[in-house]
Amino acid sequence: MSSVLDPKKPTTPAPSRGELSSLGDSIAQVGACALFLLAILAAVPKSLRYIKETIRQIWFTGAMSLVIIMTCGLFVGMVLGLQLYYVLSIFGGTAALGTVVSLSLYRELGPVVTALLFAGRAGTSITAEIGLMRATDQIAAMEMMAVDPMAYVAAPRFIAGVIAMPLLACVFNMLGIFGAHLVGVSWLGLDNGTFWSNMTSSVDVWKDVVNGVWKSCAFGAVVALIAVFQGYTTPPTSEGVAYATTRTVVFSSIVVLALDFVMTAFLM
Amino acid sequence: MNQRRSYQIGTGLFILLGFAALAYLATQTTSVANFQQGPSYTVKAGFTNIGQLKLRAPVKIAGVRIGSVKAIDLDQTKLQANVEISIDNRYNELPDDSAAAIFTSGLLGDQYVAIQPGGSPTMLKDGDEFVLTQSSIQLEDLIGKFLVSGGPSKPADSQSGDAKPDDKNGATPPPAAPAKPDTDTKH
Numbered sequence: 090m091s092s093v094l095d096p097k098k099p100t101t102p103a104p105s106r107g108e109l110s111s112l113g114d115s116i117a118q119v120g121a122c123a124l125f126l127l128a129i130l131a132a133v134p135k136s137l138r139y140i141k142e143t144i145r146q147i148w149f150t151g152a153m154s155l156v157i158i159m160t161c162g163l164f165v166g167m168v169l170g171l172q173l174y175y176v177l178s179i180f181g182g183t184a185a186l187g188t189v190v191s192l193s194l195y196r197e198l199g200p201v202v203t204a205l206l207f208a209g210r211a212g213t214s215i216t217a218e219i220g221l222m223r224a225t226d227q228i229a230a231m232e233m234m235a236v237d238p239m240a241y242v243a244a245p246r247f248i249a250g251v252i253a254m255p256l257l258a259c260v261f262n263m264l265g266i267f268g269a270h271l272v273g274v275s276w277l278g279l280d281n282g283t284f285w286s287n288m289t290s291s292v293d294v295w296k297d298v299v300n301g302v303w304k305s306c307a308f309g310a311v312v313a314l315i316a317v318f319q320g321y322t323t324p325p326t327s328e329g330v331a332y333a334t335t336r337t338v339v340f341s342s343i344v345v346l347a348l349d350f351v352m353t354a355f356l357m
Numbered sequence: 358m359n360q361r362r363s364y365q366i367g368t369g370l371f372i373l374l375g376f377a378a379l380a381y382l383a384t385q386t387t388s389v390a391n392f393q394q395g396p397s398y399t400v401k402a403g404f405t406n407i408g409q410l411k412l413r414a415p416v417k418i419a420g421v422r423i424g425s426v427k428a429i430d431l432d433q434t435k436l437q438a439n440v441e442i443s444i445d446n447r448y449n450e451l452p453d454d455s456a457a458a459i460f461t462s463g464l465l466g467d468q469y470v471a472i473q474p475g476g477s478p479t480m481l482k483d484g485d486e487f488v489l490t491q492s493s494i495q496l497e498d499l500i501g502k503f504l505v506s507g508g509p510s511k512p513a514d515s516q517s518g519d520a521k522p523d524d525k526n527g528a529t530p531p532p533a534a535p536a537k538p539d540t541d542t543k544h
Binding site for chain 1: 364
Protein backbone atom coordinates (compact mmCIF):
# COMPACT_ATOMS: atom_id res chain seq x y z
CA MET A 90 0.00 0.00 0.00
CA SER A 91 1.35 3.31 -1.05
CA SER A 92 2.01 6.42 0.95
CA VAL A 93 -1.73 7.09 0.81
CA LEU A 94 -2.31 4.60 3.60
CA ASP A 95 0.68 5.61 5.65
CA PRO A 96 -0.63 7.82 8.40
CA LYS A 97 2.80 9.25 9.12
CA LYS A 98 3.17 10.68 5.68
CA PRO A 99 0.26 13.00 4.96
CA THR A 100 -0.19 13.16 1.24
CA THR A 101 -0.21 16.56 -0.31
CA PRO A 102 -1.83 17.03 -3.69
CA ALA A 103 0.77 17.07 -6.40
CA PRO A 104 1.04 20.47 -8.03
CA SER A 105 -0.85 20.25 -11.27
CA ARG A 106 1.39 20.03 -14.30
CA GLY A 107 -1.01 20.39 -17.16
CA GLU A 108 -3.88 18.24 -18.29
CA LEU A 109 -2.06 15.00 -18.91
CA SER A 110 -0.62 14.71 -15.43
CA SER A 111 -3.97 15.66 -13.87
CA LEU A 112 -5.48 12.74 -15.79
CA GLY A 113 -2.71 10.60 -14.35
CA ASP A 114 -3.52 11.99 -10.92
CA SER A 115 -7.17 11.03 -11.21
CA ILE A 116 -6.24 7.51 -12.31
CA ALA A 117 -3.87 7.31 -9.36
CA GLN A 118 -6.71 8.49 -7.09
CA VAL A 119 -9.00 5.74 -8.38
CA GLY A 120 -6.26 3.19 -7.85
CA ALA A 121 -5.51 4.46 -4.36
CA CYS A 122 -9.21 4.34 -3.55
CA ALA A 123 -9.43 0.72 -4.70
CA LEU A 124 -6.39 -0.19 -2.59
CA PHE A 125 -7.98 1.66 0.30
CA LEU A 126 -11.13 -0.47 -0.11
CA LEU A 127 -8.98 -3.61 0.13
CA ALA A 128 -7.26 -2.23 3.23
CA ILE A 129 -10.65 -1.51 4.84
CA LEU A 130 -11.94 -4.99 4.01
CA ALA A 131 -8.76 -6.45 5.47
CA ALA A 132 -9.30 -4.39 8.63
CA VAL A 133 -12.95 -5.45 9.03
CA PRO A 134 -12.22 -8.58 11.13
CA LYS A 135 -9.94 -6.53 13.37
CA SER A 136 -12.56 -3.81 13.76
CA LEU A 137 -14.99 -6.30 15.35
CA ARG A 138 -13.03 -5.57 18.51
CA TYR A 139 -14.36 -2.02 18.29
CA ILE A 140 -17.99 -3.03 17.82
CA LYS A 141 -19.13 -0.17 20.05
CA GLU A 142 -17.48 2.30 17.71
CA THR A 143 -19.39 0.72 14.80
CA ILE A 144 -22.64 1.06 16.74
CA ARG A 145 -21.82 4.70 17.45
CA GLN A 146 -21.23 5.26 13.73
CA ILE A 147 -24.52 3.59 12.78
CA TRP A 148 -26.21 5.90 15.25
CA PHE A 149 -24.41 8.92 13.85
CA THR A 150 -24.75 8.18 10.12
CA GLY A 151 -28.06 6.33 10.23
CA ALA A 152 -30.24 7.33 13.11
CA MET A 153 -29.23 10.99 12.95
CA SER A 154 -30.06 11.06 9.21
CA LEU A 155 -33.58 9.80 9.81
CA VAL A 156 -35.22 13.22 10.00
CA ILE A 157 -33.89 14.46 6.66
CA ILE A 158 -34.55 11.08 5.01
CA MET A 159 -38.13 10.94 6.27
CA THR A 160 -38.91 14.54 5.31
CA CYS A 161 -37.44 14.13 1.85
CA GLY A 162 -39.16 10.76 1.36
CA LEU A 163 -42.51 12.24 2.21
CA PHE A 164 -42.09 15.15 -0.17
CA VAL A 165 -40.68 13.02 -2.99
CA GLY A 166 -43.67 10.70 -2.64
CA MET A 167 -46.10 13.63 -2.62
CA VAL A 168 -44.53 15.16 -5.71
CA LEU A 169 -44.54 11.80 -7.48
CA GLY A 170 -48.19 11.34 -6.59
CA LEU A 171 -49.11 14.78 -7.89
CA GLN A 172 -47.08 14.61 -11.10
CA LEU A 173 -47.99 11.05 -12.01
CA TYR A 174 -51.65 11.65 -11.23
CA TYR A 175 -51.62 14.51 -13.70
CA VAL A 176 -49.80 12.50 -16.39
CA LEU A 177 -51.82 9.31 -15.85
CA SER A 178 -55.11 11.21 -15.92
CA ILE A 179 -54.32 12.18 -19.53
CA PHE A 180 -54.41 8.47 -20.41
CA GLY A 181 -57.23 7.65 -18.03
CA GLY A 182 -54.89 5.45 -16.02
CA THR A 183 -54.92 7.06 -12.59
CA ALA A 184 -55.70 3.64 -11.10
CA ALA A 185 -52.06 2.74 -11.77
CA LEU A 186 -50.79 5.58 -9.53
CA GLY A 187 -49.87 3.27 -6.62
CA THR A 188 -48.06 0.88 -8.94
CA VAL A 189 -46.06 3.55 -10.72
CA VAL A 190 -45.11 5.38 -7.53
CA SER A 191 -44.05 2.24 -5.68
CA LEU A 192 -42.09 0.80 -8.59
CA SER A 193 -40.22 4.02 -9.28
CA LEU A 194 -39.47 4.43 -5.57
CA TYR A 195 -38.33 0.85 -4.94
CA ARG A 196 -36.32 0.45 -8.10
CA GLU A 197 -34.71 3.87 -8.56
CA LEU A 198 -35.64 6.87 -6.51
CA GLY A 199 -35.44 5.31 -3.06
CA PRO A 200 -31.86 4.02 -3.28
CA VAL A 201 -30.52 6.89 -5.40
CA VAL A 202 -32.05 9.86 -3.58
CA THR A 203 -31.24 8.30 -0.21
CA ALA A 204 -27.63 7.80 -1.33
CA LEU A 205 -27.35 11.42 -2.47
CA LEU A 206 -28.82 12.66 0.82
CA PHE A 207 -26.60 10.24 2.71
CA ALA A 208 -23.55 11.64 0.93
CA GLY A 209 -24.60 15.15 1.84
CA ARG A 210 -25.61 14.43 5.42
CA ALA A 211 -23.28 11.66 6.59
CA GLY A 212 -20.50 11.51 3.99
CA THR A 213 -19.43 15.10 4.49
CA SER A 214 -19.27 14.80 8.24
CA ILE A 215 -17.25 11.58 7.99
CA THR A 216 -14.76 13.31 5.68
CA ALA A 217 -14.54 16.41 7.85
CA GLU A 218 -14.15 14.37 11.02
CA ILE A 219 -11.41 12.12 9.68
CA GLY A 220 -9.77 15.06 7.90
CA LEU A 221 -9.55 16.97 11.17
CA MET A 222 -8.30 13.87 12.97
CA ARG A 223 -5.56 13.76 10.40
CA ALA A 224 -4.86 17.49 10.61
CA THR A 225 -4.60 17.35 14.39
CA ASP A 226 -2.40 14.24 14.26
CA GLN A 227 -4.92 12.09 16.13
CA ILE A 228 -4.43 9.30 13.62
CA ALA A 229 -0.69 9.36 14.17
CA ALA A 230 -1.34 9.29 17.93
CA MET A 231 -3.52 6.22 17.52
CA GLU A 232 -0.71 4.46 15.69
CA MET A 233 1.58 5.26 18.57
CA MET A 234 -0.87 3.73 21.01
CA ALA A 235 -0.88 0.58 18.86
CA VAL A 236 -4.43 1.21 17.75
CA ASP A 237 -4.83 0.49 14.05
CA PRO A 238 -6.62 3.54 12.62
CA MET A 239 -7.90 1.44 9.70
CA ALA A 240 -9.67 -0.83 12.16
CA TYR A 241 -10.74 1.87 14.60
CA VAL A 242 -11.56 4.82 12.31
CA ALA A 243 -12.06 3.64 8.71
CA ALA A 244 -13.68 0.21 8.97
CA PRO A 245 -16.45 1.08 11.50
CA ARG A 246 -17.59 4.00 9.32
CA PHE A 247 -17.56 1.82 6.24
CA ILE A 248 -19.57 -0.94 7.93
CA ALA A 249 -21.98 1.63 9.33
CA GLY A 250 -22.57 3.01 5.82
CA VAL A 251 -23.29 -0.43 4.39
CA ILE A 252 -25.72 -1.22 7.21
CA ALA A 253 -27.41 2.17 7.54
CA MET A 254 -28.03 2.95 3.86
CA PRO A 255 -30.50 0.11 3.04
CA LEU A 256 -32.42 0.79 6.26
CA LEU A 257 -32.62 4.49 5.43
CA ALA A 258 -33.72 3.65 1.87
CA CYS A 259 -36.51 1.44 3.22
CA VAL A 260 -37.71 4.22 5.51
CA PHE A 261 -37.51 6.62 2.56
CA ASN A 262 -39.60 4.28 0.38
CA MET A 263 -42.19 3.79 3.08
CA LEU A 264 -42.59 7.53 3.64
CA GLY A 265 -42.70 8.02 -0.13
CA ILE A 266 -45.61 5.59 -0.43
CA PHE A 267 -47.38 7.36 2.42
CA GLY A 268 -46.81 10.71 0.69
CA ALA A 269 -48.21 9.44 -2.60
CA HIS A 270 -51.16 7.93 -0.75
CA LEU A 271 -51.75 11.23 1.01
CA VAL A 272 -51.85 13.14 -2.27
CA GLY A 273 -53.53 10.53 -4.45
CA VAL A 274 -56.16 9.17 -2.08
CA SER A 275 -56.77 11.78 0.59
CA TRP A 276 -56.39 14.83 -1.60
CA LEU A 277 -57.14 13.93 -5.23
CA GLY A 278 -59.83 11.40 -4.33
CA LEU A 279 -58.39 8.23 -5.84
CA ASP A 280 -60.00 5.03 -4.53
CA ASN A 281 -58.08 3.61 -1.57
CA GLY A 282 -58.63 -0.02 -2.57
CA THR A 283 -57.55 0.60 -6.16
CA PHE A 284 -54.39 2.31 -4.99
CA TRP A 285 -53.28 -0.61 -2.81
CA SER A 286 -54.58 -3.55 -4.83
CA ASN A 287 -52.99 -2.37 -8.06
CA MET A 288 -49.75 -1.89 -6.14
CA THR A 289 -49.84 -5.30 -4.52
CA SER A 290 -50.67 -7.04 -7.76
CA SER A 291 -47.76 -5.66 -9.73
CA VAL A 292 -44.91 -5.18 -7.25
CA ASP A 293 -42.69 -8.20 -6.75
CA VAL A 294 -40.75 -8.78 -3.53
CA TRP A 295 -37.57 -10.12 -5.06
CA LYS A 296 -37.47 -8.25 -8.34
CA ASP A 297 -38.39 -4.84 -6.94
CA VAL A 298 -38.00 -4.55 -3.16
CA VAL A 299 -34.93 -6.74 -2.66
CA ASN A 300 -33.16 -5.43 -5.75
CA GLY A 301 -33.60 -1.95 -4.32
CA VAL A 302 -32.06 -3.12 -1.05
CA TRP A 303 -29.02 -4.55 -2.90
CA LYS A 304 -28.64 -1.28 -4.73
CA SER A 305 -28.73 0.75 -1.55
CA CYS A 306 -26.19 -1.57 0.12
CA ALA A 307 -23.83 -0.93 -2.79
CA PHE A 308 -24.48 2.82 -2.67
CA GLY A 309 -23.87 2.87 1.08
CA ALA A 310 -20.54 1.11 0.55
CA VAL A 311 -19.54 3.53 -2.22
CA VAL A 312 -20.49 6.69 -0.33
CA ALA A 313 -18.83 5.52 2.89
CA LEU A 314 -15.70 4.43 1.02
CA ILE A 315 -15.34 7.74 -0.78
CA ALA A 316 -16.04 9.73 2.40
CA VAL A 317 -13.49 7.81 4.47
CA PHE A 318 -10.92 7.83 1.69
CA GLN A 319 -11.23 11.57 1.11
CA GLY A 320 -10.94 12.25 4.82
CA TYR A 321 -8.03 9.89 5.25
CA THR A 322 -5.98 11.31 2.38
CA THR A 323 -6.80 14.96 2.87
CA PRO A 324 -3.94 17.46 3.12
CA PRO A 325 -3.81 18.40 6.80
CA THR A 326 -4.85 22.00 6.32
CA SER A 327 -8.18 23.70 6.80
CA GLU A 328 -8.32 24.33 3.06
CA GLY A 329 -7.54 20.67 2.39
CA VAL A 330 -10.40 19.53 4.62
CA ALA A 331 -12.75 21.93 2.84
CA TYR A 332 -11.78 20.57 -0.57
CA ALA A 333 -11.98 16.98 0.63
CA THR A 334 -15.54 17.55 1.90
CA THR A 335 -16.58 19.01 -1.45
CA ARG A 336 -14.93 16.18 -3.34
CA THR A 337 -16.79 13.64 -1.20
CA VAL A 338 -20.16 15.02 -2.29
CA VAL A 339 -19.17 15.47 -5.94
CA PHE A 340 -17.46 12.11 -6.36
CA SER A 341 -20.00 10.07 -4.46
CA SER A 342 -22.90 11.65 -6.39
CA ILE A 343 -21.24 10.85 -9.72
CA VAL A 344 -20.25 7.33 -8.72
CA VAL A 345 -23.69 6.59 -7.24
CA LEU A 346 -25.47 7.66 -10.42
CA ALA A 347 -23.05 5.80 -12.68
CA LEU A 348 -23.17 2.67 -10.51
CA ASP A 349 -26.95 2.94 -10.51
CA PHE A 350 -26.99 2.62 -14.28
CA VAL A 351 -24.66 -0.37 -14.22
CA MET A 352 -26.58 -2.12 -11.44
CA THR A 353 -29.93 -1.46 -13.11
CA ALA A 354 -28.61 -3.00 -16.32
CA PHE A 355 -27.46 -6.10 -14.44
CA LEU A 356 -30.35 -6.49 -11.99
CA MET A 357 -33.13 -6.02 -14.56
CA MET B 358 -21.78 5.88 30.31
CA ASN B 359 -25.29 7.28 30.27
CA GLN B 360 -24.68 8.95 26.94
CA ARG B 361 -23.26 5.72 25.53
CA ARG B 362 -26.41 3.87 26.55
CA SER B 363 -28.60 6.49 24.93
CA TYR B 364 -26.95 6.21 21.54
CA GLN B 365 -26.97 2.44 21.74
CA ILE B 366 -30.71 2.56 22.35
CA GLY B 367 -31.02 5.05 19.50
CA THR B 368 -29.11 2.75 17.17
CA GLY B 369 -31.25 -0.20 18.19
CA LEU B 370 -34.43 1.77 17.53
CA PHE B 371 -33.09 2.93 14.17
CA ILE B 372 -32.27 -0.62 13.08
CA LEU B 373 -35.66 -1.83 14.27
CA LEU B 374 -37.39 0.97 12.37
CA GLY B 375 -35.39 0.17 9.24
CA PHE B 376 -36.26 -3.51 9.34
CA ALA B 377 -39.88 -2.70 10.16
CA ALA B 378 -39.98 -0.49 7.07
CA LEU B 379 -38.45 -3.28 4.98
CA ALA B 380 -40.95 -5.78 6.34
CA TYR B 381 -43.78 -3.37 5.64
CA LEU B 382 -42.64 -2.81 2.05
CA ALA B 383 -42.10 -6.51 1.45
CA THR B 384 -45.38 -7.76 2.86
CA GLN B 385 -47.93 -4.96 2.50
CA THR B 386 -47.11 -3.43 -0.86
CA THR B 387 -46.14 -6.46 -2.92
CA SER B 388 -47.80 -9.55 -4.28
CA VAL B 389 -47.07 -11.23 -0.94
CA ALA B 390 -50.02 -9.27 0.46
CA ASN B 391 -52.32 -11.20 -1.88
CA PHE B 392 -51.26 -14.56 -0.48
CA GLN B 393 -52.33 -13.91 3.04
CA GLN B 394 -56.07 -14.05 2.92
CA GLY B 395 -58.65 -15.16 5.39
CA PRO B 396 -60.84 -18.22 5.15
CA SER B 397 -62.29 -18.63 1.69
CA TYR B 398 -64.45 -20.98 -0.34
CA THR B 399 -63.79 -22.26 -3.84
CA VAL B 400 -66.09 -22.18 -6.83
CA LYS B 401 -65.42 -23.33 -10.37
CA ALA B 402 -66.05 -21.74 -13.73
CA GLY B 403 -65.50 -23.12 -17.22
CA PHE B 404 -64.41 -20.76 -19.96
CA THR B 405 -63.86 -21.48 -23.65
CA ASN B 406 -61.00 -19.02 -23.65
CA ILE B 407 -59.32 -17.39 -20.69
CA GLY B 408 -57.03 -15.13 -22.69
CA GLN B 409 -54.18 -13.85 -20.52
CA LEU B 410 -55.80 -14.65 -17.18
CA LYS B 411 -53.12 -15.50 -14.63
CA LEU B 412 -53.03 -17.24 -11.28
CA ARG B 413 -53.91 -14.91 -8.38
CA ALA B 414 -55.69 -12.55 -10.77
CA PRO B 415 -58.35 -10.61 -8.86
CA VAL B 416 -62.00 -11.63 -8.79
CA LYS B 417 -64.33 -8.67 -8.55
CA ILE B 418 -67.95 -7.80 -8.13
CA ALA B 419 -68.89 -4.27 -9.09
CA GLY B 420 -65.18 -3.50 -9.17
CA VAL B 421 -64.61 -4.60 -5.56
CA ARG B 422 -62.06 -7.36 -5.09
CA ILE B 423 -63.64 -10.36 -3.37
CA GLY B 424 -61.16 -13.12 -4.12
CA SER B 425 -58.57 -14.44 -6.53
CA VAL B 426 -57.97 -17.09 -9.17
CA LYS B 427 -56.67 -20.19 -7.39
CA ALA B 428 -56.02 -22.63 -10.21
CA ILE B 429 -56.29 -22.83 -13.98
CA ASP B 430 -56.58 -26.18 -15.66
CA LEU B 431 -57.69 -27.68 -18.96
CA ASP B 432 -60.79 -29.87 -19.00
CA GLN B 433 -59.72 -32.76 -21.27
CA THR B 434 -63.21 -33.84 -22.27
CA LYS B 435 -64.78 -30.48 -23.03
CA LEU B 436 -61.46 -28.91 -24.05
CA GLN B 437 -62.19 -25.77 -22.12
CA ALA B 438 -60.41 -23.97 -19.33
CA ASN B 439 -61.42 -24.81 -15.78
CA VAL B 440 -60.78 -21.91 -13.46
CA GLU B 441 -60.95 -22.35 -9.71
CA ILE B 442 -61.86 -19.18 -7.90
CA SER B 443 -61.41 -18.69 -4.19
CA ILE B 444 -63.76 -16.15 -2.70
CA ASP B 445 -63.39 -14.63 0.73
CA ASN B 446 -65.79 -16.09 3.28
CA ARG B 447 -67.10 -12.63 4.04
CA TYR B 448 -68.76 -12.60 0.63
CA ASN B 449 -70.96 -15.68 0.91
CA GLU B 450 -74.18 -14.15 -0.37
CA LEU B 451 -73.69 -14.59 -4.10
CA PRO B 452 -76.74 -15.91 -5.96
CA ASP B 453 -75.98 -19.24 -7.64
CA ASP B 454 -77.12 -18.02 -11.05
CA SER B 455 -74.44 -15.32 -11.10
CA ALA B 456 -72.33 -15.12 -14.24
CA ALA B 457 -68.54 -15.05 -14.42
CA ALA B 458 -66.79 -13.10 -17.14
CA ILE B 459 -63.16 -12.35 -17.92
CA PHE B 460 -62.53 -8.68 -18.43
CA THR B 461 -59.48 -6.54 -18.96
CA SER B 462 -58.80 -3.66 -16.62
CA GLY B 463 -58.26 -0.72 -18.90
CA LEU B 464 -57.40 -1.21 -22.54
CA LEU B 465 -54.09 -2.98 -21.98
CA GLY B 466 -54.27 -3.86 -18.29
CA ASP B 467 -54.29 -7.22 -16.55
CA GLN B 468 -57.25 -9.52 -16.87
CA TYR B 469 -59.58 -10.32 -14.02
CA VAL B 470 -62.72 -12.32 -13.35
CA ALA B 471 -65.81 -10.19 -12.97
CA ILE B 472 -68.90 -11.70 -11.40
CA GLN B 473 -72.26 -10.34 -12.43
CA PRO B 474 -74.75 -11.16 -9.69
CA GLY B 475 -77.92 -13.03 -10.60
CA GLY B 476 -81.28 -13.05 -8.83
CA SER B 477 -81.58 -16.56 -7.46
CA PRO B 478 -82.60 -16.95 -3.81
CA THR B 479 -80.07 -19.77 -3.29
CA MET B 480 -76.47 -18.82 -2.76
CA LEU B 481 -73.20 -20.18 -4.17
CA LYS B 482 -71.35 -22.48 -1.83
CA ASP B 483 -68.04 -24.30 -1.77
CA GLY B 484 -67.51 -26.49 -4.83
CA ASP B 485 -70.30 -24.99 -6.94
CA GLU B 486 -69.82 -24.12 -10.56
CA PHE B 487 -70.85 -21.02 -12.46
CA VAL B 488 -73.47 -21.89 -15.05
CA LEU B 489 -73.07 -18.76 -17.09
CA THR B 490 -69.61 -17.72 -18.15
CA GLN B 491 -68.28 -15.31 -20.67
CA SER B 492 -64.85 -15.83 -22.15
CA SER B 493 -62.21 -13.20 -22.41
CA ILE B 494 -62.58 -10.93 -25.41
CA GLN B 495 -59.64 -11.40 -27.70
CA LEU B 496 -58.60 -8.07 -29.09
CA GLU B 497 -57.11 -9.77 -32.16
CA ASP B 498 -60.39 -11.57 -32.94
CA LEU B 499 -62.27 -8.37 -32.49
CA ILE B 500 -60.00 -6.47 -34.85
CA GLY B 501 -60.14 -9.34 -37.33
CA LYS B 502 -63.93 -9.38 -37.31
CA PHE B 503 -64.02 -5.66 -37.58
CA LEU B 504 -61.75 -5.55 -40.60
CA VAL B 505 -63.50 -8.29 -42.57
CA SER B 506 -67.00 -7.32 -41.48
CA GLY B 507 -67.47 -5.37 -44.72
CA GLY B 508 -66.98 -8.50 -46.90
CA PRO B 509 -69.44 -11.24 -45.88
CA SER B 510 -72.25 -8.91 -44.83
CA LYS B 511 -72.33 -7.30 -48.24
CA PRO B 512 -74.92 -8.58 -50.74
CA ALA B 513 -73.38 -9.56 -54.10
CA ASP B 514 -74.98 -6.73 -56.10
CA SER B 515 -73.59 -3.54 -57.57
CA GLN B 516 -71.96 -2.74 -54.19
CA SER B 517 -69.49 -5.60 -54.58
CA GLY B 518 -67.85 -3.73 -57.40
CA ASP B 519 -67.31 -0.78 -55.13
CA ALA B 520 -65.98 -2.93 -52.35
CA LYS B 521 -63.06 -4.29 -54.38
CA PRO B 522 -60.92 -1.16 -54.42
CA ASP B 523 -61.61 -0.72 -50.74
CA ASP B 524 -60.21 -4.15 -50.01
CA LYS B 525 -57.12 -3.50 -52.04
CA ASN B 526 -56.47 -0.33 -50.12
CA GLY B 527 -55.92 -2.40 -47.02
CA ALA B 528 -55.88 0.78 -44.99
CA THR B 529 -59.63 1.11 -44.82
CA PRO B 530 -60.34 3.25 -41.79
CA PRO B 531 -62.32 1.08 -39.34
CA PRO B 532 -65.12 3.62 -38.79
CA ALA B 533 -65.96 3.27 -42.49
CA ALA B 534 -66.73 -0.43 -42.13
CA PRO B 535 -69.91 -0.19 -40.05
CA ALA B 536 -71.13 2.59 -42.34
CA LYS B 537 -71.16 0.25 -45.36
CA PRO B 538 -74.00 -2.08 -44.27
CA ASP B 539 -76.12 1.01 -43.64
CA THR B 540 -75.80 2.11 -47.23
CA ASP B 541 -76.58 -1.45 -48.33
CA THR B 542 -79.87 -1.56 -46.52
CA LYS B 543 -80.96 1.66 -48.13
CA HIS B 544 -80.65 0.12 -51.59
